[in-house]
Amino acid sequence: MKKISGTELGLFTAVFCLAGAAVLTGRGLTGGGVLLCGLGLGYILQRSRFCMASAYTDLLVFKDGSLFRALLIFILVCSVGFFFVGLKTGREGFVVALGWRTVLGGLLFGCGMVLAGGCAAGTIMRLGEGYILFIPVLIGMIIGSVLGAYHYSFWSGVQHLDPVFLPRLMGWGAALFLQVFILILLWVIIKKWEKQ
Amino acid sequence: MAEFYLDLVGYVCPVPLMETKKKFQELAAGDVLVIETEHPRAVRNIMDWAWNEGTDVDVDETANGRWKIVLKK
Amino acid sequence: MDIPYWGGAILLGMLNIGLFYWSGKPWGITTALAYWGAEGLKFFGFEPETWLFFRDNRLLSQSPGGYDPLFYGTLLNIGVFLGAFMGSVVHKEFRIRWPRRKKQYLAALLGGLLMGYGARLAGGCSVGALVGGTASFSLHGWLFGLVLIPGAWLGFKLSQKLFYS
Numbered sequence: 198m199k200k201i202s203g204t205e206l207g208l209f210t211a212v213f214c215l216a217g218a219a220v221l222t223g224r225g226l227t228g229g230g231v232l233l234c235g236l237g238l239g240y241i242l243q244r245s246r247f248c249m250a251s252a253y254t255d256l257l258v259f260k261d262g263s264l265f266r267a268l269l270i271f272i273l274v275c276s277v278g279f280f281f282v283g284l285k286t287g288r289e290g291f292v293v294a295l296g297w298r299t300v301l302g303g304l305l306f307g308c309g310m311v312l313a314g315g316c317a318a319g320t321i322m323r324l325g326e327g328y329i330l331f332i333p334v335l336i337g338m339i340i341g342s343v344l345g346a347y348h349y350s351f352w353s354g355v356q357h358l359d360p361v362f363l364p365r366l367m368g369w370g371a372a373l374f375l376q377v378f379i380l381i382l383l384w385v386i387i388k389k390w391e392k393q
Numbered sequence: 394m395a396e397f398y399l400d401l402v403g404y405v406c407p408v409p410l411m412e413t414k415k416k417f418q419e420l421a422a423g424d425v426l427v428i429e430t431e432h433p434r435a436v437r438n439i440m441d442w443a444w445n446e447g448t449d450v451d452v453d454e455t456a457n458g459r460w461k462i463v464l465k466k
Numbered sequence: 467m468d469i470p471y472w473g474g475a476i477l478l479g480m481l482n483i484g485l486f487y488w489s490g491k492p493w494g495i496t497t498a499l500a501y502w503g504a505e506g507l508k509f510f511g512f513e514p515e516t517w518l519f520f521r522d523n524r525l526l527s528q529s530p531g532g533y534d535p536l537f538y539g540t541l542l543n544i545g546v547f548l549g550a551f552m553g554s555v556v557h558k559e560f561r562i563r564w565p566r567r568k569k570q571y572l573a574a575l576l577g578g579l580l581m582g583y584g585a586r587l588a589g590g591c592s593v594g595a596l597v598g599g600t601a602s603f604s605l606h607g608w609l610f611g612l613v614l615i616p617g618a619w620l621g622f623k624l625s626q627k628l629f630y631s
């Protein structure tokens with residue numbers, strides 16, 4: 198049997214996803230675009246070695262902010278885009294309540310992503326790269342996520358603020374301006390701090 | 394002029410760069426450190442660090458998804 | 467050929483915008499995982515659909531312009547998995563990668579548990595809450611990104627102490 202080359206296998210994967218998207222669209226569902234976006238996200242994540250867990254550890258442990266600054270660019274690009282999508286469709290992205298649960302959730306998540314060696318997106322990406330180690334991470338994430346969903350009614354009773362949506366607080370223009378300003382400021386501060 | 398070898402196969406970030414930095418400190422001028430890893434991000438991580446330090450660095454993919462990095466002090 | 471970090475950031479950002487526009491919600495990973503687990507529990511006779519979390523999400527998906535987290539999230543995760551697979555096979559980097567020590571499995575499982583639970587508390591993972599939340603101009607994203615700093619530091623110290631000493 199002839200050995201399949203990597204390029205052929207990659208092409209096959211792309212065709213498989215395109216066919217999947219076509220089937221979904223044929224059935225009148227909108228999931229086709231989502232599948233292809235996912236394919237692109239996974240590909241770019243893999244090729245650019247983007248990793249949120251490393252963004253934090255590189256900055257904290259190695260004083261290397263290059264990945265963290267890229268994370269800021271990622272947020273900046275999304276902010277500008279979400280601004281236009283929001284204006285055009287009136288849609289809100291992920292706007293949820295905040296409070297102690299955000300603090301505790303962030304602590305647990307931050308701790309977990311360094312222990313696991315990758316964040317949630319990184320886990321899915323590394324499974325695609327052939328990592329055995331990230332199978333238990335995925336299993337842990339599913340169990341943790343179900344447990345979190347089970348305790349959700351408890352946590353939503355704990356004192357918290359209602360969702361704070363900046364455009365409602367200060368208007369769309371001011372919100373975008375403020376956010377872009379802070380992101381650029383953070384970028385500059387980290388760049389300066391790295392060089393010290 | 395000695396050659397040192399560091400086997401980092403099977404480790405994920407941030408362990409590879411940490412071990413590399415630790416080992417590299419013990420080296421004398423002119424020594425060579427050979428590192429092997431399977432973690433794609435570790436390659437970029439170690440290369441970035443080496444470039445920032447101005448260290449002589451060379452990378453070679455010895456097999457699918459397996460890299461050999463040579464650092465010279 | 468590798469893509470630089472900043473280039474990856476711009477491309478990922480553009481795809482995330484497209485995703486928000488087409489599916490109604492930005493990129494998220496763990497909500498779908500909670501649904502996968504819930505499907506598993508249903509198999510064993512539990513009734514997770516009565517939990518507040520899934521009731522809330524059902525309401526959300528039935529509202530106008532609704533978004534089905536299980537359907538979209540699953541497609542998205544499959545897409546990311548296949549995209550990463552494609553990237554690694556095309557560039558001859560794919561390889562079954564085994565961990566070095568048995569202890570690493572434990573660290574991985576613990577890390578996954580903490581991530582899954584933390585994501586449900588905060589309302590998203592690093593992609594869903596930090597990137598998606600912040601870019602959605604929600605304050606919880608900023609707060610989440612801030613507390614990830616002490617969280618990651620704690621994780622680093624823990625991993626040093628427990629698993630790599």
